[in-house]
Every structure is written in C-alpha cells, then in structure tokens.
Amino acid sequence: MRIRPAVTAAVSLATALSVSVPAAAHAADRAGSAGTTFSHVVVNGGKDLVLGPTTKKTVTIAWTATDPDGIAASWAYLWHGPNTDDADGLLPHYPPNGTCTVSATDPTTATCAVSFGVDAAKDLHRNAVAGTWQVLAGAQDGTDDWTEIDAAGTAHLKRLARATVNASPEPVRKGGTLTVTGRLTRANWESGGYTGYQGQRVELQFRKKGSSTYTTLKTVTTGSGGSLRTTTRARTDGYFRFRFAGTTTTGPATATGDYVDVR
Template identity: 35%
Template sequence: MRRRATAAIATAAAFSAVLAVAALAAPAAGAGQDDSGTKFWNIDVNHDRDYTVGVEAARKRVFSVSATVTDPSGVQGVSYELWHGTERAKADGVMTASSHCVKLNETTSFCEALLTADPNVNLRSNALAGVWILTPVATDGAGNVTRGDGAYFARIKRQTYMSQTVATPQTVKKGQNLTVKARMTVASWEQRKDVPLIGHQVVLQYRKGTSGPFTTLKKIKTDRNGWATTTVPATADGSYRYDFATTSLTQATTGSADYVDVK
C-alpha cells in the first residue's frame, strides 16, 4: 500500500464561501502531485446548504457527512476527519468517523458517516465554535490511501434560543405604546448550560392581522441579561416577534410571536 498526495476534488457548484482558514489547510505550492485518480464529489454536511451544525450546551449532536467517491480501481473505504485550527498537526479539536459505502458502479461509491459533536468530549471550549476543516480519506480498490485536504469545511455553532415574545399592555388602544420584550440565550459548552447572549443585535418584527409576512420594525441589542426590550406604537391588530440572524459562531433563531388586540 502507498499513501497518495492530496486527491483531486470537485463539486457540483463552486465553493465561493470557503473561508481563509480552509486555505491554510491546502497543500503548499510545489507539493507532490496526485496521480491516484481518486475524486470526492458533492460533499454534504448535516444536509445543510451552509454546512452548519448547531450544538446544545450539554448534549451531543450526531450529524452526517457524505460524499460520492470515485477511483479507477474502485473504492474500498472512506473515513472523514473534521478538525479545528490553523493546521492539522496543531488542531485543538478533532472529530473522526468511518463511513458506510454503497457501491454505485465499479469505480464509484456513495459514502456516509455519522460524526458526533459533544460538549463533554470534543467541544469543551466555546472557542471551538466556527469553521472546522473537513478532510475525507479514501482507500481505493488497490489499498492506496488518498487524503482530500483543504477544500471542504463545516461550521460548528453554539445553539441559540429566543424566549416567547411578550407585548404589553394587552389590550391596547391605537396609538398607545407597546413594550415588547424577549430574552436570548446561547449554549455555553464550557459551563454546560445556556447563558445570556449579551450585546447582540436582534430585530423586532411585526405582522398585521393573522397571516402574511413579518416586516422589521427595529434593530435592538440585547442587554447584559440577554433581554431585548423596546417600545412601539400600536397601529392595528397583529403579532410581534424577535428574530436573531446567524453569526459565524452562533445559530440563527426566531422567537414565538405575541398577538395584540388594538382597540
């Protein structure tokens, strides 16, 4: 058996969103050329278009990683490495798993694995939130090993939560101010519990009546206890809710709406 250099890698669509940290994992200029013919196609992480996995404070999260793998001599097996850091040798977080491969034809297999992100094992620091580099490792029909370094990634994020939105008073006169509040928390892998999400922007949204789209009324930052609080004039019967957009480290979330009768 011989170990091959980085495999040729292709996708159905260009990975324009690959971050700079992924580039650090790519082979240096002048590295040995791959002559294996092994290719990894259509890599999928968690069946999510942004390759994102949200992880709670103290509960492990099992998620899938898959690829279509082809080699002229066939595919014997594939495993996946997911690691965090600027280079694999100094990674401060690692997840690995062997895949189950289904043979599509003599040269091509679909290989899927289940990886586990666990705050009690491999996510003990909040600093591990963000981009993780994904390296598929294939063994072809002749026993040669090929690593697909530097082209794929996953986003491992801290799960966020928005409480039920509360608008007061109920009922309210038209033109009277409503106070609208909700609380945001985020998973702390270090503390194994949810903690206030402090100083992050959320948007207050409103939907007139009982159907139709929500529109944004205001942008507000959460306070030191995670609360978003603001006032708005009541104009018509409708629902209010807070929405939090994703960041590079935290998942997006939307709170449940509160319906208000306006007299």
C-alpha cells in the first residue's frame, strides 16, 4: 500500500514549523540517496490522537529532512499494520507533499510540515487500528534521488472514552453508606457509537466541598457493558467522580463530579 506523492521540482518557501521531539529513523532506505536523514518527527504536536466515532480533526506532521545534496521535496504520512505493503490503515489516503523551508544557515537541511483532515466516520472503519501508527517520511534530493523511511516516527490513535457517575442517596446522613454507580464506554468506530469497556481499572475519587483537589478512595473494575458499582462512607459534603487513566488503544476519561450533601 506504499504511496509516493507527486514530487514537485523545488522546495516551497513557507514559515517554518517549530518541532521539538526527535524520533529515531533507523529503517532501511527504500531507494536512491542513502545520505538523506529524517529527524524531529512530531505528529499532532506530540499529543495522542483521541477520536470519537464522528470526530473531525486536522492533524499536522512536522519533521526535518537533511541531505548533502539538499532537499528538493519531502513528504510524510501515517500508516498502520505489519508493514507498509500490508498496511491496513493510511492517513491521509492521498498523501500530499509537505511544505518545506530550507535552513538559512544550512542549505542541506529543510524543516517540513504537512496538515490533513481526519474524519473518524469516513477514515476509521475498524477498531483494530487503534494503537501505534508509524510515520513514513520520504524526500527527493537535489540530484533527483529519493529516499523513504518506513518508521521515521510514531503516533498514537486512540478511541475516545466517556465516564459517568451517580452517588446515592442524596442527601445522606453522616457516616451513612453511599452507593456510587457509573459506566465507562468508548468510541466504536465500526458501529459509529459507543460501547461499554469491560475489565478496566477505574479510580473512585472524592473532592471535599471548598477544595480543588480530588483524592483517590479506591479502584473499581468495570463489569459487563462497562458498568461501575461500589460503596463508600459519607463523611462530609463534596463531589464524587470516576477517573479512567486510559490504555494503549483508548484515551482517558473523567466523569463530571456528582455533589453529595451530607447531613
């Protein structure tokens, strides 16, 4: 499924995009100039891509390309799967060239970026593609040789999660037992909705009235359909919430605190 964008004749001049997180690019060159290297590869500003079933988002890949013969053009895109030939996901589907700026002090180096839209409803049809994606980076040098690195960097695409909470009874007497229930769900890219996330560890947290800090009281494991249920003692007025830290395939989720009046 390798796709090489149409290569322009020269690097376009544009405002350079600042990047900060270097990523190793040790895969073998695919063709041409073995002198081309890629560094400072950053996707989405270094943040995870957490997408709901209908999320639309603009994603930017930024990188630096260097070649002793200069950089005439460069490109990058995301792919998922065992290798680029058997990829089961590609973003964007039709990769454009990046916009590159040649360094004012080093003509062998160009800072590049490409932005593209991701529409979860159209672009993500399988939940199995959640997780780590690779960045393919390529470049054409000043002598028309070109190089591609399959794993120049990584990005993490995750399913959006949601958490709910309800503490009862309300109000409750001091020292009484509160039953706290809720549900953890996550985006289902295949159905276009949300489904329960079973078997996940979720923290029950409490914030005293007048305070801005939540404290973890206990950890609860989600049951069938992502259900949450536990009990705790009512000691003072405040807010209860469930907090899920996330996994390698699913983003974090925190329920809006439910206030309980203790009398």
